[in-house]
Amino acid sequence: MSQDKKTLYVELAQQAQAIVAGETDKVANMANISALIYWALKDVNWAGFYLIKDEQLVLGPFHGKPACIRIPIGTGVCGTAAAENKVQLIQDVHQFSGHIACDAASNSEIVIPINLSGNLFGVLDLDSPLIARFDSEDLLGLTKIVEILQVAMEK
Known part of the structure; x- marks a missing residue:
């Protein structure tokens, strides 16, 4: 991981931990985490969550332009995840x-799945206007943030 990106994700993880500390409301935590990611990462035009409801993904807290409200499981990148x-x-x-x-x-x-109590709860989705914007470094950093969020939401 490049030092700049590694440092950025270490700082984001620390900020995510501080944001969710002591807060159990899932919507509030997802709203703040989506804002944290959206404003911290360059070349990201959408960051947010889709939640499993009635056997489909339904739009949750996000930052960016208005988005698709419902995505069938197995359809598109989010549905495939x-x-x-x-x-x-x-x-x-x-x-x-x-x-x-x-x-x-x-x-x-x-797109990173979110699991609570061993069950799929939803996904974290990030989009970019750049081709090949995301790499294994982003995957590691964002996965750590999802892990922090999962722990907070399990309480």
């Missing part, structure tokens, strides 16, 4: 079969 309960790191969303273009300006995406 939910169906497989597996991170999706997509360098070029236009090459992803079944991509849902909520914002035509988005060109790359990373």
Whole structure:
């Protein structure tokens, strides 16, 4: 991990920990975490959450332009992450079969599943107007933030 990015994610993890410390409200925590990520990372045009409701993903707290409200499980990058309960790191969303273009300006995406009590709760989704914006360094840093959020929401 490059030192700058490593330092950034260490600081973001510390800030995320401080934000969620003592707070058990899931919506409040997701709202603050989405704001933290959106304003801290360069070249990100959307950062937020989709939550499992009625066997589909439903828009949760986010920062960015208005987004798709409902995404079927197994459809698009978010729906695939939910169906497989597996991170999706997509360098070029236009090459992803079944991509849902909520914002035509988005060109790359990373989606990280969120599990509570062993069950899929939702996903963290980040979009960028740049091709190949997200890499393994982002994956490690964002996964740590999701882990912090999961611990807070389990309480």
